[in-house]
Amino acid sequence: MTREEFKQHFISALSELGIEHPEDTLFVVEPYIEPDKPRQTFDEIMRLQVLPKARKMTFDQVINVLTMWEGYFPCRIDISRQEDDIVLKTYLRMRKVQKKDNNDIFPFKVVSDHTLIKTENI
Secondary structure (H helix, E strand, O other), rough: OHHHHHHHHHHHHHHHOOOOOHHHHHEEEEEOOOOOOOOOHHHHHHHHHOOOOOEEHHHHHHHHHHOOEOOEEEEEEEEEOOOOOOOOOOOOOOOEEOOOOOOOEEEEOOHHHHHHOOOOOO
């Protein structure tokens, strides 16, 4: 998956939330570490250098941060609308991504508030 394909999948996921102009939207991007998985080097790089804590980002900043390594992206990015914010909770685990997985826009998963993954203190 190229950076452009990743961007198009992101736009498609946002359209499911009714966001028509993502370039005019600010996003809250939060890191998430899977509790049952051992950390790896990429996880630590993402956590320490790229996304050590929740940050507000523009659309372009989100694309640039999450596509640092061409062809490698976070395993899963949960997208939800929480009050006035669009929240992206991203797994820090990186892998080479396929285009689709279980008919979801992969790695993006649009979730409702009650299924949103819980953020741990990192």
